[in-house]
Amino acid sequence: MKFEIMRHRLLDGLNVVMKAVSSKTTIPILTGIKLEVTEKGLSLTGSDSDVTIQTFIKSEEDGEQVIRVIEEGSIVLQARMLNEIVRKLPTSDVEMEVKENNQTYIKSGKSEFHIIGIDPTEYPLLPEIQDDSLLIIGSDLLKSVVRETVFAVSTSESRPVLTGVHWQVKDGELICVATDSHRLARRKLILENPPEDEFNVVIPGKSLNELSKIIGDSSQPVYIVITSQQVLFKTKDVLFYSRLLEGNYPDTSRLIPTEYKTIITMNSKALFQAIDRASLLAREERNNIVRFSSMEGNQVEVSSSSPEIGNVEEEIKISTMEGEEIKLSFSAKYMMDALKAFDGQDIVIQLTGAMRPFIINAVQDNTLLQLIVPVRTY
Template identity: 70%
Template sequence: MKFEVMRDRLLEALNNVMKAVSSKTTVQILTGIKIEAKQEGIYLTGSDADITIQTFIPVEEDGEQIVQLTQTGSIVLQARFFNEIVRKLPTNDVMIEVKNNFQTDIRSGKSEFHLIGQDANDYPLLPQMEEDQSFTIPAELVKSIIRETVFAVSTSESRPVLTGVNWQIKDGELMCVATDSHRLARRSTKLENGPSEAYNAVIPGKSLNELNKILEDNSDPVEIVLTSQQILFKAGNVLFYSRLLEGNYPDTSRLIPSEHKTLVVVNGRALHQAIDRASLLAREDRNNVVRFTTQGQSAVEVSSNSPEIGKVEEQVLAEQIEGEELVISFSAKYMMDALKAIEGHDVQIQFTGVMRPFILKSAHDDAILQLILPVRTY
């Protein structure tokens, strides 16, 4: 194998595949990156068995030569070292050549590295995907869905299925739900070209976080291919595979109250900032709890009290308050996460009682719903 490639394009591809490489893997070859030189371009693959990412560098793009291929072939190189070497090479021209016994030369300017590679035939194959169940959505929308749900997944391995986000497709609608049993985040979206069959899968939160980073500057629509054990996201020259979590996701629709006793409409950004300030004194406390009190029909009070440090009270004007008066306590972090997901618009909060879950949604649409369990403070 022998080819020359532009360093900045190689680095960009490496940045993506490195997100799937774990130093903790017990499978030695997975600490490496598989490089394949083919007539059409260079393929790089990284995997930790749960996530597999493949990127492609074409020989030519928009009339510009990116790769000069002398000989096709493949090799697996130690990911950490290869990534560091490419990052620090002196010029934008990189020559990679594999000789006998997987000896690999990397040359750039007057700099020359010799790495010992591994046989690419020992590297696991990409998951086989039947493409009968697929649909396309804009990259921006995928990023929004991840941002509005993934923070609510559980970090505890005691119920592995809750460490993922449940994606359900039914009747042309995609419903994404995450919960750690103290809070819940739900995002629904209509699919214009969704699959005809219903689909239900749980995608690991870790996979979605990594995908979100890769979609950073990628404005191409994302094609999503579904199977019973894997999901594949295709974005531009990147393929992102993730295994799915096993087990049945709990039916969360029963948790969402259908009626309320108190309704508050308030500016989300103003409330977020007030809770952030109130939590300054609550942080010492293990639960980081703040108190929320309705005041007549025009304001709410956000307060927190720490016996050793002091207390804080702040009034936030409300657009609308109706129903019963209310004093309720909740985790400042959970509330700020939920408000951040709704993104600073006017927020409608529906309460059904002091110790009952309450829901937040945008005052303008129902696409995003957040649910939080209150905290008993007496």
Template identity: 55%
Template sequence: MKFVIYKDKLVESVQNVSKAVSSRTTIPILVGIKVVATDEGVIFTGSDSDISIESSVEKHENDQINVEVIQTGKIVLHARFFSEIVKKLPDKQVEIEVTDNFHTIVRSGKAEFNLIGLDAEEFPRLPEIEEGLSFQISNDLLKTIIRQTVFAVSTAESRPILTGVNWVIEKDLLTCIATDSHRLALRKAPISINPNKSFNVVIPGKSLTELNKLLDDNQEPVEVVFMENQIVFKTKNLLLFSRLLEGNYPDTSRLIPDESKTELTLQTKEFLQAIDRASLLAREGKHNIVKLSTLTNNTVEISSTSPEIGKAVEELQLERVEGEDLKISFSAKYMLDALKSLEEQELTISFTGAMRPFILHSINDQSQIQLILPIRTY
């Protein structure tokens, strides 16, 4: 195998696929990146058996030659060392050549590295992408959906199903739900799926987090393909395969209240900053608790107490208050996470009592709901 490639294309592809490589794998070959040179270009692959990422560099793109393949072939190179080497190469072009016994030479300018490669035949093959159940979604919308849900997945392995985000498709509507049993994030988006049928899967939060890092902020389409036990996200030069979590995701619809006793409408940024200030002291406590109490004249009091440090109190003017007086306590971290996910300038918080879950949503956008369970302190 022998090819010459532009360094920036090489570095980008190697960094992308390295996100799927784990140093703690039980399969020795998976510490490496698979490099395959074909007549069409070069394909790089990294995998930890749960997530696999494939990045391709085409020979020609936009009238520019990215790579010249002199001899086709394949090799697996140690991911950490290969990644560090390519980032520090001196020249714009890099030549990679594989000789006998998987001996690999990496040349750039006057620098030369000799690496011991591994047999690419031992690298697990990625599943063939089946033409079937799939839909397209714009890059930036997919990133937004991930950002607004994935933070609420559970980090506890005691309930593995909650470490993923539940994607439900019904009648051209995608509903994404994440919960760790103390909070819930829900986002809906219209899609067009072919064939038109229902689907219900749970995607590991880790996979979606890595996908979010890989995607650019643009309107380019991402094709999402559902396969047996796998989901594939496909862009022009990138493939991400992820296993799906096994088991039934809990029915969360009954958690979302359909009525409220107290409603507050307020400025998202002002409220976030007030909670952030209160959390400076709340962080010292075990549960990071902030208290909210309604006052007269459309104001609320936000406070936190730390027995060792002191107390923080702030009054905040609201746009609107409706319903009963309220005193409630909640996790400052959960509230900040929820507020950061909301994009509108104004939001409504609907409460059904001091010990009942409450929901946050933008005034003009009902496609997103954030739900938080209060903490008993009163």
């Protein structure tokens, strides 16, 4: 194998596939990246066996030659070392050559590295995925769906299925739900071209976080192929595979209240900032608890206290309030995470009592729902 490539394009490709490489893997070859060069270009593959990412760099892009292929071939090289070497090479061009016994030479300017590679035939094959269930979502919309739900997954391995986001396609709609049993985030999306089959899968939260970093903010379509054990996200030049989580996701629909005693309309940014200030004192306490209570004159009070430090109270103007007075306490972190998803929009908070879960929706749009379970303090 022998080829020349523009250093910045090789680095871009490495930065994408490095997101799948884990130093903790028990399979030594997975600490490496597989490089495979043909006349068409260079494919780079990284994997930790749960997530596999492959990106492809074309020999020619927009009429410019990016790669000059002298001899086709493949090699596996230690990922972190390769990334560091390429990052620090002295010129904008890189030459790579693999000789006998996987001996690999990387040259740039007057600099030459000699690395011992690994036999590429030992690298695991990519999962074979037939086009079972195909969804097409714009990458900017997919990023929003991930951002609005994935923070609510559980971080505890005691119930592994809750560490993922439940994706369900039903009646032409994609419903994404995440919960750690103290809070819940749900996003609904009407599909322009729904798949023929309904499906029901749980995608690991970690996988969705990594995917979000890779797909960027363009409106390019992402093709999503789902099978019984794997999901594949395909963009123009990246293939992102993730295993699915096993187990039945709990029926979360019965957690969402249908009747409310108090309905408050207000701005999410104003509430977020008040809770952020109140949490300065709250976070000194173990539970990071903030209190929320209705007041006369279209106002609510956000407060917190710490026996060692003091207390804070802040009144915020609200747009409307209907129903009974309310006093409740909640985790500042959970509430701030939920409000971030609304991106400064006006929200409706619907409450059924001091110890009952309450929900938050956007005033203009009910496709996003956040639910939080209060904490007993009053």
